Ligand SMILES: *[C@@H]1O[C@H](CO)[C@@H](O)[C@H](O)[C@H]1NC(C)=O
Ligand SMILES: *[C@@H]1O[C@H](CO)[C@@H](O)[C@H](O)[C@H]1NC(C)=O
């Protein structure tokens with residue numbers, strides 16, 4: 320973790336002072352070593368609806384054929400119900416869900432509603448309304464077969480660049496949005512979580528957003544909030560229970576009728592071999608049958624491979640703990656964020672090119688408020704195939720059991736222009752790689 324707090328700061332007044340004045344400077348100070356392109360201005364998105372109307376609406380996948388609808392109301396009496404149907408204004412189903420809220424020093428959140436709806440048909444548009452009031456929204460469920468397209472954006476933030484990234488994302492259709500950590504950059508200022516929810520609502524209410532946590536989600540204060548992730552866990556509930564995980568900080572889910580298995584790992588929770596996360600990951604990987612599931616994709620925040628001078632070595636202890644598991648399971652691709660730039664590697668295992676290892680991609684260039692990570696280690700490692708510090712987003716088109724197309728799009732160009740692209744074959748189609756799979760893993764299948 321990046322920030323450690325001395326105990327002497329724990330007198331209440333000092334704490335408040337600390338939060339508002341010191342932490343932002345701490346963060347900047349540690350990152351000033353890198354020369355960055357100017358960050359975009361922060362956009363504060365105001366609440367233009369009435370107290371009982373839903374705001375910050377977003378949807379996520381919640382087990383096969385289900386979606387979770389999440390929203391916030393200022394009114395704590397507002398009901399946690401979602402009405403939905405396949406035609407606008409005609410809701411022939413209604414589901415009731417749960418609610419939560421949290422406090423953070425003087426801040427009290429609105430009522431946060433989580434409602435699971437379904438079973439839903441694949442590849443179908445549903446129209447829905449939250450709490451029987453406010454505007455109608457709609458989303459499309461992912462298809463149950465190939466092809467399927469993912470958008471991948473890391474370190475999104477809420478700046479002018481964020482807006483530009485989301486506009487590029489919206490300019491072409493896709494099925495599922497993947498975010499490998501660092502969402503709002505609220506950094507203890509809780510109203511910025513609300514503002515972020517409003518900014519992303521037009522995109523996040525239309526397609527499922529599957530996210531995991533970055534360092535900006537931690538918001539930990541020793542003794543007072545020792546576990547951190549208070550806002551993140553309350554607001555961005557992901558299908559961890561549905562995937563047999565005990566923590567919202569790591570989970571997995573299937574798409575395309577189980578042909579694609581996606582694993583979200585937590586860079587900022589324990590990952591050593593005796594940790595709950597490690598044990599869960601091992602079990603989760605052992606359950607995969609690569610004949611049924613040709614694609615296995617992992618997302619985490621702090622990259623294991625990185626030739627940028629920013630955040631060097633921060634993913635190294637996690638790599639040492641978990642790389643062998645991912646390699647043994649023949650994971651196809653590992654996406655990371657954290658470094659505010661784009662970089663694509665070849666297939667790697669243990670710091671060497673390995674045709675049975677995952678392709679590593681860093682895509683932390685969504686639009687954070689700190690600017691880009693401009694400086695790279697030279698000479699360039701032969702493992703690094705493409706690297707550039709520009710804001711942008713990625714698209715992963717899974718065409719069939721054997722082929723995916725990955726592309727990276729810069730924000731200063733139209734979405735149809737591709738700055739970097741590559742075709743990848745599924746490792747499950749390689750008899751060499753599958754034949755050499757470590758027996759310890761195969762035995763458990
Ligand atoms: C909100 O959640 C609590 C339990 O956490 C429950 O008792 C209450 O009925 C819920 N309220 C609504 C309106 O759903
Ligand atoms: C998978 O898609 C690729 C790219 O379109 C194509 O070349 C290949 O023949 C397809 N394979 C199968 C089995 O359909």
Ligand SMILES: *[C@@H]1O[C@H](CO)[C@@H](O)[C@H](O)[C@H]1NC(C)=O
Pocket residue numbers: 709729731732
């Ligand atoms: C966008 O930025 C890249 C990298 O700096 C540059 O090569 C490219 O020409 C730019 N494109 C436009 C349309 O300005």
Ligand SMILES: [Fe+2]
Pocket residue numbers: 474500501533534535620656657658
């Ligand atoms: Fe980060």
